[in-house]
Amino acid sequence: MKYAIACKSDSFWHLLQEKSPALLNNATYICKSQDDLLLLSKKNIDLIFFPHWSWIVSNKLIEEFTCICFHSTPLPYGRGGSPIQNMVLNGHQTTQVVALKMTNQLDAGPIYLRQDVSLLGGGEEVFRRIYLTIISMMKKLLHELPTPMPQIGDVTLFERRKKEQSNIDMNDSIEHIFDKIRVLDVDGYPPAYIDVGKYRLIFSHPIMRLSGDIEAHVRIQKHND
Structure with missing residues (x-):
């Protein structure tokens, strides 16, 4: 064939x-x-x-x-x-x-x-x-x-997800925040982030600890949007 x-x-x-x-x-x-x-x-x-x-x-x-x-x-x-x-x-x-x-x-x-x-x-x-x-x-x-x-x-x-939907809502459950970080940690997709003042905190490689806390890599960049 x-x-x-x-x-x-x-x-x-x-x-x-x-x-x-x-x-x-x-x-x-x-x-x-x-x-x-x-x-x-x-x-x-x-x-x-x-x-x-x-x-x-x-x-x-x-x-x-x-x-x-x-x-x-x-x-x-x-x-x-x-x-x-x-x-x-x-x-x-x-x-x-x-x-x-x-x-x-x-x-x-x-x-x-x-x-x-x-x-x-x-x-x-x-x-x-x-x-x-x-x-x-x-x-x-x-x-x-x-x-x-x-x-x-x-x-x-x-619907295809938009970049602004990667913003982390701090009112979400810890499990949902973890899922958002991990599933958006892929090349070609806008990663999970939080805007703090003039900076954007971008999250990747999350780990859910036994305590229920999330540990993740964070990249800080100037927020230009």
Whole structure:
């Protein structure tokens, strides 16, 4: 089966090279940008994997190829942006990685595979766990592509998180503050912060002590917003 992989995350590419170089090397095409994706039209491939992609995919491409994307919520719950962050900050300790057929409706396509994944640990750890699950799913789908099943249940929509939502609310519980710091401690996402006067305190690498206190790294910078 001839396939392409379209992904914007450098972390995913590095992990794919480390854990499954054959899956990477056997891909007919590699796409890391919208421009790369445009070059796929009329190419002789069977399907396109989208492990981590933020740009709009044209209806023409969706109709021309079997496009499989991956979403990290138990669909139809959690369609939309920032799925991992929204799941954690809504109090969930586990989620599902879902492989679904891409359609012209966001995250609404029929589902090929589901797999439960823990949301515990630091943000980078959670993303690595999810990326490893996606790699495993890609292998399974190349071995055997099942008939995708329609999504069943009530639809819940997530919105992509904005930078100002990373501000820590000191009225939140200590557990929620810990979850906010850890799940936003990922490259490409605005980290948790508190503004104090003309300075911004930026938090990373949190640890929840047995006492219930949080210890974390803090970077202090001038607040320019």
